[in-house]
Amino acid sequence: MTEQLLHWLQSEQASHILKASILLLAGFVVSGLASRAIGRILINNFSQHHVVLFKRLVYWLLLALFIASALKQLGFSLSVLLGAAGVLSVALGFASQTSASNLISGLFLIGEQPFQLGDTIKVGNTTGEVLSIDLLSVKLRTFDNLYVRIPNESLIKSEMTNLTRFPIRRFDLLIGVAYKENISQVRQVMLNVADNNPLCLDEPDPMFLFLGFGDSSLNIQFSVWSKRENFRDLRNSLQEEIKLAFDKAGIEIPFPQRTVYLAQQATPTPTEAADATTQNHSV
DSSP states (O other): OHHHHHHHHTSHHHHHHHHHHHHHHHHHHHHHHHHHHHHHHHTTTSOHHHHHHHHHHHHHHHHHHHHHHHHHHTTOOHHHHHHHHHHHHHHHHHHOHHHHHHHHHHHHHHHHOSOOTTOEEEETTEEEEEEEEOSSEEEEEETTSOEEEEEHHHHHHSOEEETTSSSEEEEEEEEEEOTTSOHHHHHHHHHHHHHHOTTSOSSSOOEEEEEEEOSSSEEEEEEEEEEGGGHHHHHHHHHHHHHHHHHHHTOOOOOOOOOOOOOOOOOOOHHHHHHHHHHHHHO
16 A cells, blocks of 8 residues: 555656645745735825725736646646636626626726725615725625625615715704794804814804794704714714703703693583483483
């Protein structure tokens, strides 16, 4: 048995298998090193999204070359493999039209660049941070730490909102005050609150809009701007500060009220009373 193993190890077949294994191992090592080197070179000139795409492209191209060389060492004909791969690609294309549509949509997303890695986007009812942009889908992490995969075709066909594309955002506060209140006083109180809030930007200026007369209040929109990273803190602090300022100034925030009147029981007419008396006597 030992002699047979030694004889096989010294054979040409074992030599080819050993060379193929070395080529595969070298392929994984060289592909990983090359992709990391490409990432370090491009990080200063391209976006993070493009750097990730270039790294993946270099990795898989180099790995494919080493795999092809290893298969050649094992005696496989590359022309036959390429022909089989072409036939398989056509068959898979007809069998998976949805994947092909997602692939084409992914190319459009890569070219258009409506968002990048790390951006916060809203698609339908889903809002989250972009973790990866692949050829078939986009992966998001929602604010409650859920992993969501959205097909690229859905992103192309539906409305998508990028919440972090621009450096500043506007917060619109809709509020109502009682009809007895002085609009000028309300405006001044809200502007003072915005001036004293360090998260509120001075440029663009805060905006006070009197929207009209509601059923139970004078409707107002108060809009302020903040840096996108401070938007959530500004939204929370501004509403609390306005409520405290209104209480201090005696400004009333009304709420809908309903007054219900219960009608008294109707008194029976004389005819109805007489009929009731006749029935009682008959019983």
